[in-house]
Amino acid sequence: xxxxxxxxxxxxxxxxxxxxxxxxxxxxxxxxxxxxxxxxxxxxxxxxxxxxxxxxxxxxxxxxxxxxxxxxxxxxxxxxxxxxxxxxxxxxxxxxxxxxxxxxxxxxxxxxxxxxxxxxxxxxxxxxxxxxxxxxxxxxxxxxxxxxxxxxxxxxxxxxxxxxxxxxxxxxxxxxxxxxxxxxxxxxxxxxxxxxxxxxxxxxxx
Numbered sequence: 001x002x003x004x005x006x007x008x009x010x011x012x013x014x015x016x017x018x019x020x021x022x023x024x025x026x027x028x029x030x031x032x033x034x035x036x037x038x039x040x041x042x043x044x045x046x047x048x049x050x051x052x053x054x055x056x057x058x059x060x061x062x063x064x065x066x067x068x069x070x071x072x073x074x075x076x077x078x079x080x081x082x083x084x085x086x087x088x089x090x091x092x093x094x095x096x097x098x099x100x101x102x103x104x105x106x107x108x109x110x111x112x113x114x115x116x117x118x119x120x121x122x123x124x125x126x127x128x129x130x131x132x133x134x135x136x137x138x139x140x141x142x143x144x145x146x147x148x149x150x151x152x153x154x155x156x157x158x159x160x161x162x163x164x165x166x167x168x169x170x171x172x173x174x175x176x177x178x179x180x181x182x183x184x185x186x187x188x189x190x191x192x193x194x195x196x197x198x199x200x201x202x203x204x205x206x
Contacts, residue, residue: 005056005204006048011197014041018190021183029127031161032091035182036083042193043080049200056204065203066196075177076189079163082170090164091182093131094120097154114155120162131159 017038024030046063053061083089097117162180165171179185 005052007045007052007197007200010041010045010048011193014038014045014190014193017041018186021186025159025161025183026131028091028093028131028161031182032089035091035161035186036089038186039076039080039083039089042076042189043084045193045197049197053200053204061200061203063196066199068192068195070189070192071177072179072185073189073192075173075179075185078173087166090166091161092120092122092164094118094160094162095131096158096160098156098158099152099154117154 017034021031021034021038024034049063050061053059079089095118099115099117101113101115161182163170163174163182163185165174174180179188
């Protein structure tokens with residue numbers, strides 16, 4: 001693509017925004033901000049394409065030339081419009097803890113020595129710089145080690161950030177797209193936008 005094409009710069013910014021989103025996994029606030037930036041740049045990419053195409057060819061760029069749009073890129077466009085003209089996009093945190101069953105505890109029929117506990121936080125503060133604390137697991141039977149009142153330390157903890165519907169329309173669209181995980185949505189739509197950008201380059205004869 002010509003070095004003076006704005007679309008190439010915006011596409012690299014979009015790619016960097018995806019990297020920033022992945023790196024922000026430890027902070028709900030930073031994930032929300034990085035995702036909002038990604039959503040914004042997805043719109044700016046098409047806008048830059050239209051301007052570049054008109055300036056470099058004298059023609060009119062049509063996004064409909066690209067035929068691989070998906071229900072998830074449609075969701076991304078909806079979120080972009082909401083972020084700009086409706087309500088802000090909010091997220092919440094899903095926490096998964098992996099625990100080892102203590103050696104002196106028998107769980108009949110349980111196929112593994114590891115059990116998983118899931119919880120979804122209802123964030124009242126969307127500016128949190130780290131995931132909420134408070135999801136704790138303890139045993140209920142006496143005579144085991146650790147004691148019944150002792151909290152178990154998880155083997156590992158995983159966090160997923162999911163879109164928080166603000167109204168019924170949000171909820172319906174998330175369900176229709178089968179997508180609510182912020183990182184999964186960003187990575188999948190980036191692949192589509194990468195192909196979209198490639199088509200644009202081909203149309204310019206680069």
